[in-house]
Amino acid sequence: xxxxxxxxxxxxxxxxxxxxxxxxxxxxxxxxxxxxxxxxxxxxxxxxxxxxxxxxxxxxxxxxxxxxxxxxxxxxxxxxxxxxxxxxxxxxxxxxxxxxxxxxxxxxxxxxxxxxxxxxxxxxxxxxxxxxxxxxxxxxxxxxxxxxxxxxxxxxxxxxxxxxxxxxxxxxxxxxxxxxxxxxxxxxxxxxxxxxxxxxxxxxxxxxxxxxxxxxxxxxxxxxxxxxxxxxxxxxxxxxxxxxxxxxxxxxxxxxxxxxxxxxxxxxxxxxxxxxxxxxxxxxxxxxxxxxxxxxxxxxxxxxxxxxxxxxxxxxxxxxxxxxxxxxxxxxxxxxxxxxxxxxxxxxxxxxxxxxxxxxxxxxxxxxxxxxxxxxxxxxxxxxxxxxxxxxxxxxxxxxxxxxxxxxxxxxxxxxxxxxxxxxxxxxxxxxxxxxxxxxxxxxxxxxxxxxxxxxxxxxxxxxxxxxxxxxxxxxxxxxxxxxxxxxxxxxxxxxxxxxxxxxxxxxxxxxxxxxxxxxxxxxxxxxxxxxxxxxxxxxxxxxxxxxxxxxxxxxxxxxxxxxxxxxxxxxxxxxxxxxxxxxxxxxxxxxxxxxxxxxxxxxxxxxxxxxxxxxxxxxxxxxxxxxxxxxxxxxxxxxxx
Amino acid sequence: xxxxxxxxxxxxxxxxxxxxxxxxxxxxxxxxxxxxxxxxxxxxxxxxxxxxxxxxxxxxxxxxxxxxxxxxxxxxxxxxxxxxxxxxxxxxxxxxxxxxxxxxxxxxxxxxxxxxxxxxxxxxxxxxxxxxxxxxxxxxxxxxxxxxxxxxxxxxxxxxxxxxxxxxxxxxxxxxxxxxxxxxxxxxxxxxxxxxxxxxxxxxxxxxxxxxxxxxxxxxxxxxxxxxxxxxxxxxxxxxxxxxxxxxxxxxxxxxxxxxxxxxxxxxxxxxxxxxxxxxxxxxxxxxxxxxxxxxxxxxxxxxxxxxxxxxxxxxxxxxxxxxxxxxxxxxxxxxxxxxxxx
Numbered sequence: 011x012x013x014x015x016x017x018x019x020x021x022x023x024x025x026x027x028x029x030x031x032x033x034x035x036x037x038x039x040x041x042x043x044x045x046x047x048x049x050x051x052x053x054x055x056x057x058x059x060x061x062x063x064x065x066x067x068x069x070x071x072x073x074x075x076x077x078x079x080x081x082x083x084x085x086x087x088x089x090x091x092x093x094x095x096x097x098x099x100x101x102x103x104x105x106x107x108x109x110x111x112x113x114x115x116x117x118x119x120x121x122x123x124x125x126x127x128x129x130x131x132x133x134x135x136x137x138x139x140x141x142x143x144x145x146x147x148x149x150x151x152x153x154x155x156x157x158x159x160x161x162x163x164x165x166x167x168x169x170x171x172x173x174x175x176x177x178x179x180x181x182x183x184x185x186x187x188x189x190x191x192x193x194x195x196x197x198x199x200x201x202x203x204x205x206x207x208x209x210x211x212x213x214x215x216x217x218x219x220x221x222x223x224x225x226x227x228x229x230x231x232x233x234x235x236x237x238x239x240x241x242x243x244x245x246x247x248x249x250x251x252x253x254x255x256x257x258x259x260x261x262x263x264x265x266x267x268x269x270x271x272x273x274x275x276x277x278x279x280x281x282x283x284x285x286x287x288x289x290x291x292x293x294x295x296x297x298x299x300x301x302x303x304x305x306x307x308x309x310x311x312x313x314x315x316x317x318x319x320x321x322x323x324x325x326x327x328x329x330x331x332x333x334x335x336x337x338x339x340x341x342x343x344x345x346x347x348x349x350x351x352x353x354x355x356x357x358x359x360x361x362x363x364x365x366x367x368x369x370x371x372x373x374x375x376x377x378x379x380x381x382x383x384x385x386x387x388x389x390x391x392x393x394x395x396x397x398x399x400x401x402x403x404x405x406x407x408x409x410x411x412x413x414x415x416x417x418x419x420x421x422x423x424x425x426x427x428x429x430x431x432x433x434x435x436x437x438x439x440x441x442x443x444x445x446x447x448x449x450x451x452x453x454x455x456x457x458x459x460x461x462x463x464x465x466x467x468x469x470x471x472x473x474x475x476x477x478x479x480x481x482x483x484x485x486x487x488x489x490x491x492x493x494x495x496x497x498x499x500x501x502x503x504x505x506x507x508x509x510x511x512x513x514x515x516x517x518x519x520x521x522x523x524x525x526x527x528x529x530x531x532x533x534x535x536x537x538x539x540x541x542x543x544x545x546x547x548x549x550x551x552x553x554x555x556x557x558x559x560x561x562x563x564x565x566x567x568x569x570x571x572x573x574x575x576x577x578x579x580x581x582x583x584x585x586x587x588x589x590x591x592x593x594x595x596x597x598x599x600x601x602x603x604x605x606x607x608x609x610x611x612x613x614x615x616x617x618x619x620x621x622x623x624x625x626x627x628x629x630x631x632x633x634x635x636x637x638x639x640x641x642x643x644x645x646x647x648x649x650x651x652x
Numbered sequence: 653x654x655x656x657x658x659x660x661x662x663x664x665x666x667x668x669x670x671x672x673x674x675x676x677x678x679x680x681x682x683x684x685x686x687x688x689x690x691x692x693x694x695x696x697x698x699x700x701x702x703x704x705x706x707x708x709x710x711x712x713x714x715x716x717x718x719x720x721x722x723x724x725x726x727x728x729x730x731x732x733x734x735x736x737x738x739x740x741x742x743x744x745x746x747x748x749x750x751x752x753x754x755x756x757x758x759x760x761x762x763x764x765x766x767x768x769x770x771x772x773x774x775x776x777x778x779x780x781x782x783x784x785x786x787x788x789x790x791x792x793x794x795x796x797x798x799x800x801x802x803x804x805x806x807x808x809x810x811x812x813x814x815x816x817x818x819x820x821x822x823x824x825x826x827x828x829x830x831x832x833x834x835x836x837x838x839x840x841x842x843x844x845x846x847x848x849x850x851x852x853x854x855x856x857x858x859x860x861x862x863x864x865x866x867x868x869x870x871x872x873x874x875x876x877x878x879x880x881x882x883x884x885x886x887x888x889x890x891x892x893x894x895x896x897x898x899x900x901x902x903x904x905x906x907x908x909x910x911x912x913x914x915x916x917x918x919x920x921x922x923x924x925x926x927x928x929x930x931x932x933x934x935x936x937x938x939x940x941x942x943x944x945x946x947x948x949x950x951x952x953x954x955x956x957x958x959x960x961x962x963x964x965x966x967x968x969x970x971x972x973x974x975x976x977x978x979x980x981x982x983x984x985x986x987x988x989x990x991x992x993x994x995x
Contacts, residue, residue, distance in 0.1 A: 087870045087971055160867045166844050167827040167869055172792075257845020263828065264843065298740045303749045328830060328839040328865075330848040333776050337769055344761045348754050355753030358722065359745050361729040365738040368730075376726065383722050387715035390761065394768030396775055397711065399838030400693050400704040403830060403865040467708075469691035469834035471865045474873035478949065481861060482690040 020566025021542035021573075028573040033125070033539040035597060044597040046130035047538055048119050051137045053434065055112025058137075059105050062144050066100035069093040071498055074458075078491035080479040090475035091158045092177075096151060098161030099181065102277070103188055104144045106419050110284035111136075111195050113426055114223040116434060117291075118199060120529035120536060121217045123208025123545040123552075125578040126594050128201040131601050131637065136194040138605030143188035146612060150180040157181035160473060162274060162325075163244070165255035165266045170248040179248060179616050182241040187612045189238050196227035204583045208528070209570070210547035210558075211586040217527045217550075218301060221308050222287025225315045229276045229283070232319065237273035240266055249618070264329060271322035279318045281415065283311065285422035286353060289375055292422075292429045293357055295523035296372040297364025300551055303356045310349035310356075317346045327398040336395045343393035350386055354379065369523075370444035374425035377452045381417025385410060388463070403473075406466025412459045424451065424504060431508065432522045436535045437515030439507050447503035454497025461486040461493075526551035531562060544570040544579055547586065604633040691834050691861035697881075698836035698860075699817070699853040703771050710767060714760055721752075775838065779817035779851045784887075786810050787821045790829035790842040790864065793871040793972060794935055794948040802895040804925050807935030808877040808948045813887040814857050822848040830866035833879050839865050854881030859944065870971030876949025897926025898938040898994050909990025912983045921974070924994065934974060942995040947972065955988050962987065 021029070035041045045051070073093055076085045085093070115133065119126055127133045150156040155176040159168045168178045203224045207216065243254040244266070253259035255266050290301050301307060323331065323339035357379065366372065388410040392398045401407060424447075431439050465483045466472075477483055521530040531553045532541050543566040545558055552558035561570070569588075572578065576594040581587055607630035614623035696702040732738075788810065789796040797810045812818040822831055824842035831850060832839040840850040854860065864875035882890070901907040910927060913919060918937075919929035925938040943953055947969045951957040961968050962984065964976040979987060 087873065091870060159869070164828055164866070167867070172827050172869065263845060299742055302744055303746050306746060306749055306753075329841045329843060330846075333772060336772065340768060340772075341765060344765050347761065348757055351757045352749060352753035354722065355749045358725040358729070358752075359749055362725055362733060363741040363743060363745070364733065365736075365740050366729060366734040368734055376730070379722065379726060383719060384715075387711075387719065390764070391708075391711045391715075394707065394711075394764060394771075396768055396771035396838070397704060397707050399775070399840075400701070400708075400834070402839065403832075403867075404834075467693045467834075469693065469832075469861065469863070471832070471863050471872075473867040476873050 020561075020563045021571050025571050025573045026542055029537070029539045029542060029571075032573070032576045033537070035538065040599075041597060043602050044134075044599045046126070046134045046595060046597050046601075048115050048127045048130065048133055049434075049536065049538075049540075051133050052112050052114075052116030054137050055108050055115055055140065056434075058141055058144065059109035059112055062100050062104040062148070063109070065148060066097050066105060067498065067501065069097040069100075071494060073097065074491040074494040076475065077477075077487050079488065080477050080484050082476055085475065087475045088154070088158070091473075092151065092154070092156040094473055095157045095160055095181075096148070099147065099157060099185075100144075101415070102161060102281070103185060104140075104147070106281040106415070107192060107277075108140050108144075109423055110223075110226075110281070110288075110419070111192075111199075113288065113423075113430070114199055114284060115195070117430070117529055118202055118220055118223055119206065120433075120532065120540055121220055121291075121527045122203060122206060122211060123528045123541060123547060124202065124206035125540050125544070125576075127198050128206055129198050131595050131598055132194050132198055134598075134601035135604055136191040136198070138602050139191035139194070139608060140188060142605055142609040143184055143191065143612075146187060146609065147180060147184040150176065155180060157184075162270055163266075165244065165247075165263050166257070168244060168248075169255065176616060179245065182245040182248070183612045183616055186238055186241050186245075187608060189234050190608065192230055193234055196230040199223050199227040200231075205580050206578060207581050207586045208545045208547050209579060209581055209586060209588040210545075211552075211581070213584055213586075214305075215547055215550045215552075215586070218290035218304070218307055218311075219284075219287040219527070221311055222283050222290070225311050226280050226283045226287075229280050229315050229318065233273045233276035233280065236269045237277075240269040240273070245615075264326070264331075267326050267329065268322070271325040272319070274325065275322045276315075276318045278411075278414070279314055282418040283314065285419040286311070288422040288426045289357060289378060290353075291527065292371050292375060292425050293360055294551070295429070295525045296367045296369060296375070297360050298367065298524070299360065299364040300526065301356060302359040302363065303352070304550060306352055307356050310352045314346060314349045317342060317349070321346055321393075324393060324395075324398065327395045328402055333395075340393055340395045344390060347386060347390045347393070354383060354386075367523075369428075370439070370441060370448055371425040371429040371523075373445065373448045373452075374421045374428070377448065377455075378417055378421035378425065381413055381421060381452075381455065383417075385413030385415075385417050389414060401466055403471055404466040405462040405470045405472055408472050409459050409462035409466060412455075412462070416455050416459070421451075424448075427504065427508065429523065430529075431511055432518030433529055433534050433536070435512050435515070436518050436533075437511045438518050438522060439511040439515060443503060443507040443510060447500050447507055450496055450500025450503060452500075454493050454495070454500050457493025458490050458497055459493070461489045521553065526554045528552050531559060542571065543567075544572070546570065598637075600633055600637045604630055604637070607633060691863075693834040696835055697854050697856055697858060698833075699855065700775055700837035700851070701833075701835050702855075703774055704838055707767060707771050711764060714764065718757075718760070778849070779819050783817050783819050783851070784813065785819040785821060786812070787823070788831060790822070790824040790826075790831075790868070790875075792826050792869055793864070793875040793969075795864075795875070795877045796825075796935065799891060799894060802891060804894040804896070804938055805923070805932075805936040806894060806939055807943070808945065809880060809943050810877070811880045811882060811887050811890040812852050812854060813884045814854055814881045816884075817851050817853045820850050820852055822850065827868050828866045829864045829868050829875070831862065832865040833860050833862035835860045836862075836879060841866055852879060854879070857881050857883065863949065871969055874948050874950040874969050874972075876945070878944045893939060898924045900926075901990055901993065903989070903993075905986045905989040906993050907990075908983070909986035909988070912979065912987045913990060916979065916983075916987075917977055918987075937991065938994060940994050941992045955992060958988050958991060959984055 076082050157180055158177045159173055166172055203220050246252040247254055253261040255261045255263055294300050321343040324343040428439055428444055465486045470483045518534040520534050543562045546561035548557040549555040577591050580589040580592050607626050611623050611626035694705055696705045785800050787798045795808050798805045822842045824844050829842040830839045836852050836854055840848050858881055860879040862877045901910045914927050914929050921931050921933035923930045923936045946953050946957055946961050950969045962977050965972050965974040
């Protein structure tokens with residue numbers, strides 16, 4: 011079992027000084043822009059995604075305030091429609107995935123015992139593109155030009171006749187822009203997890219969180235092209251009068267929906283999967299044992315990823331497609347709940363067999379189980395076409411996906427914030443504050459969203475900026491609004507807790523929880539090179555086993571210390587056998603420059619400054635050429651050392 | 653809106669079940685208080701919605717049972733597994749995980765999937781060849797209602813004979829909409845460039861609220877309609893009214909109002925049968941005085957709201973396609989009187 015003492019330094023003072031020289035970054039403005047350190051980039055993802063979460067949350071509060079009573083005039087319909095579209099778009103694209111990618115960025119190299127991501131510069135590019143794409147989209151809101159046709163942007167409402175102005179151009183271009191970041195990040199995760207694992211970490215010793223991130227990354231690679239294609243066609247239709255979605259010219263409006271949901275349903279799991287990975291990562295520390303059924307959980311993760319590509323039509327159950335195809339997609343959508351069930355019962359079994367240490371992260375995991383399970387029930391109901399047709403596009407579906415996404419993603423993310431805060435900041439959070447935050451967030455969530463099941467069944471459609479009191483929806487809407495304020499207060503308390511920890515928190519030991527994965531075997535916060543000595547992994551729970559820990563201490567060897575430059579180890583994909591040493595790239599401004607070129611490109615497309623767009627494209631191409639130009643370095647430095 | 657208070661409409665179908673549901677769902681009195689006149693899927697009045705409500709209660713109780721199982725495990729762990737001297741057990745109860753997480757759910761899901769297929773087939777059974785047919789066209793943001801073979805049109809209100817299945821043919825004039833009457837029938841989307849069909853059936857007379865359920869732009873919130881289920885003779889009378897000229901003005905005020913309508917800007921967009929006004933941009937107003945609302949559910953249909961609507965629809969339904977009307981202050985009461993007389 012674990013200890014909370016610092017790992018015995020297996021590297022000499024001299025080694026540490028040399029590692030520091032190669033990996034350390036002097037604080038300067040230039041290094042702020044040029045860093046490729048996965049931990050700094052991960053932190054930035056977390057902070058930026060949280061900022062977008064706050065903006066999207068404020069949008070939601072404005073909407074809930076408008077809906078507190080019938081026939082309210084607080085917001086105009088035009089304002090409300092932009093707010094609900096930006097709320098959904100931002101929560102899905104600018105918060106959930108980047109936030110979870112932020113944790114992945116910070117934690118995957120640490121968990122697998124590496125010194126950085128496989129492509130550190132690509133990683134930096136991913137962050138800058140995410141930041142710029144997020145600002146690109148949010149910047150439209152103050153000008154009243156924000157996307158306003160819902161986050162799934164159905165044609166023909168989104169064509170240039172029905173929605174003139176920049177609104178949907180911002181949407182299409184913003185998502186295309188953002189897609190670059192998500193794709194780059196996914197490729198990076200896959201290669202990192204397959205090639206950079208510490209020696210001895212065979213596939214069956216890969217932490218469940220890393221499995222979840224890698225499987226998610228594969229899903230992104232397969233799902234995102236459909237969305238990109240959709241948005242490219244939408245932009246062409248709007249700007250250059252093509253007719254992909256124009257029924258009067260033999261286009262097809264359902265084509266948009268098919269392509270959107272071929273991306274969109276896997277995307278639900280792209281959001282939830284890493285969060286389920288967080289659950290599997292956090293639970294062992296607070297149950298004092300490994301998650302039950304490691305192999306079952308991995309199989310569940312992989313099968314969800316595969317099945318999720320065969321269920322998209324359940325978002326289109328009311329469009330009047332043939333019943334035969336509905337019955338197929340209904341069956342697939344029903345079956346996909348089973349791998350989730352396996353995971354839920356694996357966690358419950360873990361809790362029942364272990365010893366519970368009730369701290370804030372565990373409280374959020376309990377909140378997760380309660381909420382996610384309820385969302386899962388309504389999810390299984392939506393798999394039944396006949397029932398779906400009654401409640402889809404009503405507040406019942408709003409209730410359903412908030413149970414799934416707040417329960418399945420936000421609660422695990424909050425657990426992750428409290429769990430890894432000591433690792434990331436080197437400071438402990440205040441337990442009492444955290445418990446209050448949990449109580450408010452959990453209560454607020456239920457009070458806000460449970461009634462939505464009811465007024466959805468009572469006939470209230472979603473996406474209405476106001477309603478009359480006759481249908482009897484007003485009391486429940488008021489309850490929801492009150493709940494949303496409680497939820498917001500709880501989230502504010504989370505923020506206060508984080509700020510309090512950073513400014514006033516006790517210094518955190520390397521391993522405050524007795525965690526089982528490798529990030530707890532190094533300093534809090536970790537040094538830029540993560541591990542003075544790269545570990546030799548002997549089990550699924552390396553920080554809990556003596557041999558793996560000793561490999562970084564007394565049993566350290568020079569071939570895992572690698573002090574001659576920015577170096578880390580490549581290992582084989584399946585068995586984690588040592589292959590060779592690789593040289594990692596230095597800090598560079600190229601990622602930022604490329605991202606800026608792309609920002610100019612997309613902005614110029616938005617405003618139809620096509621020569622500027624062309625120039626930006628050329629500038630981007632030049633940056634890529636310089637980036638990829640083979641460096642004039644001796645062969646030994648090119649990674650051909652052994 | 654007093655005409656919505658049909659006693660049969662307010663009657664609860666399965667009082668005991670609903671009471672249990674109310675208590676279980678939220679322990680809530682307001683539910684019971686509002687269920688009577690609520691357009692609720694749990695207060696079904698037609699063959700389609702009754703089926704779905706039945707399916708819902710099956711799903712609801714299964715969910716509650718599984719939820720109880722999950723909560724029991726969670727509470728058990730929290731109560732018995734948190735003492736400091738609790739011995740951690742390192743077993744791998746894979747069989748438990750497989751049975752509880754996959755086996756039992758699989759059995760449940762196969763059963764509910766079969767029930768779902770049964771109900772999908774029931775919803776898909778088209779009404780007979782000689783069933784009455786109503787054609788509904790979605791516009792931003794109102795519903796145009798026509799009957800094949802009948803010349804006239806109305807808006808945001810369609811009539812069906814009680815106890816009969818009525819075919820509803822759905823088209824859209826612009827963007828996607830979705831036709832939803834929670835108490836009678838689940839949704840069918842209106843797809844641009846295509847024709848969709850659904851059917852309606854009401855087992856008792858009443859007025860059933862429907863609303864567009866697919867986001868369709870600025871005034872999606874105000875795109876409601878009513879389905880009026882009435883005995884066959886009244887339905888036929890409605891059909892006859894739909895095919896005949898609008899009621900002639902009876903009083904001087906009404907006559908002046910009609911003149912204002914035909915000669916003013918109104919006739920540029922609206923039709924009133926028998927007056928020569930036959931534009932089809934906005935709703936046909938031949939029976940506007942008898943409709944349940946103004947602006948597809950935006951405000952009740954009374955003289956005050958009608959006047960406000962004509963003067964400036966943008967204050968009532970911002971973003972709607974009807975611009976403010978330059979009607980003289982002294983002409984407005986006449987116009988209102990005329991339109992109110994069109995029943």
